[in-house]
Amino acid sequence: MSGQGNQDEIGVGLIGFGTIGRGVVKVLSDNAKEIEQRLGFPLRLVRIADLDTDTDRGVDLSDIHFDADASGLIADPSVQIVIELIGGYDVPRKFILEAFAAGKHVVTANKALLALHGREIFGAAFSAGLDIAFEAAVGGGIPVLRSLREGLAANKIEKVLGILNGTTNYVLTEMESTGEDFDVVLKRAQELGYAEADPTFDVEGIDAAHKLALLTAMAYGADLTFEEIPTEGIRGLLPLDFELAAEFGYRIKLLAVAKCHRSGEGGETERIEARVQPTMVPTSSLLANVDGAMNAIEVRGNAVGPTLYYGAGAGEMPTASAVVADLMEISREIKRGGCGPVAPLSYLPQYIVPKPVVSDEELMGRAYLRFTAVDEPGVLGQITGALGEEGVGIASVVQREATAAARGTVPVIVLTHSASEAALRAALGKIAVLAEVVEAPRVIRIEEEV
Numbered sequence: 001m002s003g004q005g006n007q008d009e010i011g012v013g014l015i016g017f018g019t020i021g022r023g024v025v026k027v028l029s030d031n032a033k034e035i036e037q038r039l040g041f042p043l044r045l046v047r048i049a050d051l052d053t054d055t056d057r058g059v060d061l062s063d064i065h066f067d068a069d070a071s072g073l074i075a076d077p078s079v080q081i082v083i084e085l086i087g088g089y090d091v092p093r094k095f096i097l098e099a100f101a102a103g104k105h106v107v108t109a110n111k112a113l114l115a116l117h118g119r120e121i122f123g124a125a126f127s128a129g130l131d132i133a134f135e136a137a138v139g140g141g142i143p144v145l146r147s148l149r150e151g152l153a154a155n156k157i158e159k160v161l162g163i164l165n166g167t168t169n170y171v172l173t174e175m176e177s178t179g180e181d182f183d184v185v186l187k188r189a190q191e192l193g194y195a196e197a198d199p200t201f202d203v204e205g206i207d208a209a210h211k212l213a214l215l216t217a218m219a220y221g222a223d224l225t226f227e228e229i230p231t232e233g234i235r236g237l238l239p240l241d242f243e244l245a246a247e248f249g250y251r252i253k254l255l256a257v258a259k260c261h262r263s264g265e266g267g268e269t270e271r272i273e274a275r276v277q278p279t280m281v282p283t284s285s286l287l288a289n290v291d292g293a294m295n296a297i298e299v300r301g302n303a304v305g306p307t308l309y310y311g312a313g314a315g316e317m318p319t320a321s322a323v324v325a326d327l328m329e330i331s332r333e334i335k336r337g338g339c340g341p342v343a344p345l346s347y348l349p350q351y352i353v354p355k356p357v358v359s360d361e362e363l364m365g366r367a368y369l370r371f372t373a374v375d376e377p378g379v380l381g382q383i384t385g386a387l388g389e390e391g392v393g394i395a396s397v398v399q400r401e402a403t404a405a406a407r408g409t410v411p412v413i414v415l416t417h418s419a420s421e422a423a424l425r426a427a428l429g430k431i432a433v434l435a436e437v438v439e440a441p442r443v444i445r446i447e448e449e450v
């Protein structure tokens with residue numbers, strides 16, 4: 001067991017000593033003076049637990065008890081705050097609940113766990129009168145959750161919209177600038193360490209949807225489950241899509257969008273729109289110019305208007321910056337004593353409630369549609385006819401000439417006027433059964449107001 005140490009200091013234990021964990025060790029050590037001058041007392045990393053105790057992480061571990069015993073760390077009286085940086089679901093869930101049972105506050109970066117098991121974990125923290133902080137779970141080092149919870153707390157939030165995944169933003173930026181195929185760029189992203197060996201969560205939009213579920217709860221008090229967020233990834237986008245997007249005046253981003261549709265007297269009736277989709281945004285917009293692995297989030301409040309947060313959404317030191325800021329916030333609460341925990345999701349738990357999602361009939365927007373059709377007379381008319389029958393107006397149509405590789409098929413691109421999601425789906429349903437349309441269409445939404 002570690003010693004009790006300086007009575008003024010707050011003792012911290014770290015479970016999971018990977019890249020971010022190493023960053024936490026560095027930030028706590030390199031910035032110890034600034035941290036103490038801001039808090040009025042030192043933060044001390046007293047214990048680390050990780051199954052891999054052999055790898056040299058290249059950081060100074062003197063005075064830190066390092067072994068594989070996470071439960072021992074949680075039970076150690078010198079640990080007042082437990083940092084969970086393991087990733088995954090079952091093991092971190094077990095340790096977080098064990099930490100609350102032992103009366104310890106928790107800091108985590110685990111968006112997947114919170115998006116799927118948030119109700120249980122936030123409930124356990126609240127019942128125990130303990131804090132859970134997770135700034136690093138959304139936007140890496142960007143303090144967007146703290147901004148929502150504190151700086152924007154006086155607002156009705158109208159919209160949260162942004163680029164929440166660095167891996168996909170890197171792939172989209174590279175596909176656009178090089179004209180290379182998705183698979184080629186993804187492979188390079190993996191070689192450069194931007195993308196995981198299994199990139200499924202990133203490229204399918206799941207990581208962004210986990211983050212959006214947390215943002216939606218914080219923005220609107222909406223207990224929206226991750227499964228309720230329509231999610232489309234970036235697989236299947238072609239160099240042609242980027243070429244045409246540029247011709248139409250757009251760039252393609254994987255956008256996470258959460259809006260609150262308020263109606264009735266005083267805006268009392270709320271319906272939530274939350275989705276993650278590849279989206280065309282005007283070339284001149286700020287979000288269109290967020291390139292590479294960076295993240296950016298726009299939050300619009302009814303009093304403040306639009307605000308924008310930009311920075312590194314991942315990486316050792318940016319993510320560690322957010323983890324240590326959470327440690328500092330909880331340490332202040334511990335020192336104040338008796339104040340009760342902060343509301344981790346901004347709203348008090350009794351006000352985080354299920355809210356209806358906006359219907360497909362109400363959801364309006366423009367779209368880019370790419371069909372792969374047999375190069376025969378009348379096919380274009382069948383596609384545009386189906387759209388017209390369902391009331392989806394057409395702003396532009398482009399048909400490219402057939403290439404030898406396409407074996408008699410051509411890409412047909414339609415840009416729609418604003419139409420409901422229901423009408424668009426009905427039209428796409430009719431087109432899907434046409435024998436002349438040989439592949440599922442690729443739909444890219446268009447968001448003008450970014």
Ligand code: HSE
Nearest residue numbers: 164165166167313314
């Ligand atoms: N895999 C994430 C991304 C970083 O690419 O943005 C961690 O949230």
